[in-house]
Amino acid sequence: MENHMTAEHLDTLLKQRLKSNRWYCTGLGNNVDEEIEWERDVVQDLLAEYFPSANLPTRIPEEIATPEDFLILVVALFRQGKGMELPLVNEGVCRFLEQHFQCQRTLGGTGARSARALATLGLRVFVNLNILSETVRRLLDLPTLYTIVGSEMIRLRDAADLGEESYAPHFIVQYSEGDELQIGRETICCPQSNRIILPYDEINTIFTLNSSYFHHVSDMGNHVASIVISGFNSMSDEALLLSRLQEVESGLNSIRAQNIPIYLEDAGYHKPAYKQHVLRQLGPMSTIFGMNEDELADIVRLHHHRVDINDLQSVLNGLECVFEQYPVRNIVVHTKDFALYYGHDRRQHDIAAGLVFANALASTRARIGRDGTCDDLHQTLALPESSQGKLFQQQAQKTISNRYLVVSPARCLDQPACTIGLGDTFVAGFQIGFSHP
Known part of the structure; x- marks a missing residue:
């Protein structure tokens, strides 16, 4: 053909x-994925709260243990239009994401x-x-x-009654080409649409x-x-x-x-x-x-x-x-x-x-x-x-x-x-x- x-x-x-x-x-x-709705104003407010001097580290963390880690990762990958998967290691960050963003529950896994x-x-x-x-x-x-x-x-x-799954969300942040973030005096324009996957999942670790x-x-x-x-x-x-x-x-x-x-x-x-x-x-x-x-x-x-x-x-x-x-x-x-x-x-x-x-x-x-x-x-x-x-x-x-x-x-x-x-x-x-x- x-x-x-x-x-x-x-x-x-x-x-x-x-x-x-x-x-x-x-x-x-x-x-089970939790797809985060990209809200620029929410991200900007969080950046202002956690990094008031707009001085973010440039090194990408190896895992996400704090809200600061999350924001550093998002800005670094947004700047490049890149995607990545990194584990969440603290349930508190999961609750932080649920508190600040609208999430849609969807299916995950290739x-x-x-x-x-x-x-x-x-x-x-x-x-x-x-699962x-x-x-x-x-x-x-x-x-x-x-x-x-x-x-x-x-x-x-x-299938008969399957019950509800254990708490093991995979949060996904997606951003689009042309989206913008303001970091201090710098305006960052995302060069390519992409997504970040952040699993908090003990089930798939075994x-x-x-x-x-x-x-x-x-x-x-x-x-x-x-x-x-x-x-x-x-x-x-x-x-x-x-x-x-x-x-x-x-x-x-x-x-x-x-x-x-x-x-x-x-x-x-x-x-x-x-x-x-x-x-x-x-x-x-x-x-x-x-x-x-x-x-x-x-x-x-x-x-x-x-x-x-x-x-x-x-x-x-x-x-x-x-x-x-x-x-x-x-x-x-x-x-x-x-x-x-x-x-x-x-x-x-x-x-x-x-x-x-x-x-x-x-x-x-x-x-x-x-x-x-x-x-x-x-x-x-x-x-x-x-x-x-x-x-x-x-x-x-x-x-x-x-x-x-x-x-x-x-x-x-x-x-x-x-x-x-x-x-x-x-x-x-x-x-x-x-x-x-």
Whole structure:
């Protein structure tokens, strides 16, 4: 398929996937997000209260323990238009955020968000959830979405009384390109829309995997379209992380003979060095390793490299660094301007279609602030493509490499309605092209 998709192409591909009626298996963790409504006046008032001299430290804290830490982080990342995930380590800061900002409760976690995006399109989804509650059921109330309760695979909306979850919020601050803050005499203009994730979550630090999940996946046999693996980034104990990785590796080994495509998605790790354990243990078992531009920068920084995301050759050099350091076979990078695949030739999967569908689904969420239907995707495809993405696509066609390179421009959205969950939604869309037909 050409690296372009019309509404007719999209409809045809989706109908093929619906007709095949395969299972899209996602996981492995989830959470409940508290999306903070950006209120400039509130932020300005807090800055005036906590930093009356307007003299903020420039060094980003390693964790958020005080309101001052929160404000330092917000200003530093707002100035750069960057995103990040850092843990909250003090419940008092959670209460501080709830007191000063309006919050909307939503679903969190790559596995859960990608599951909802796929189920919204009518595809059958089987998701591992390590937090089960009435709130989660309400947020995932879709007829084709199934999970594990105890050892039983059931439709989530049919589960018995699940109770309420423990207090484990993930606060998310999002800001838009062009937003302004006044720091003393300096006016800061945000150069790019982005978000900050601040979890206060003991549940995902231990990351309990339901042992029945991979048994059910194995029983599905050739009815599985693909598997999405993610969710280790909040873990704080190295020995426990290694134990959990061994559990997942054993589960994946049990289905290896079925040759199911496996997509391993990166995240912002609270302890960046732990990412290396995940890649070294699960990288060899994964068909594709996916990440956004911030996560790519984090990986290469561990090995004293830098990436200029606006320079295709710099991006490819960064990916070569990843290949040199870790046993991954193929890589997908997704950004606001483009998505690319770099690795072995995987023509038995429709990589180009996966990238285009993924960009369309993520851009739809950015455009309307929710998971998209087929009609929503049609409207998104009518938008112009990113000029930066088109430039990269043209350069990719002229790039000589011993690896297979595909670049797909994203849609141009200068003022997105939402910056939260776009990577998770991209992961969902990519499965539609990448998965077994």
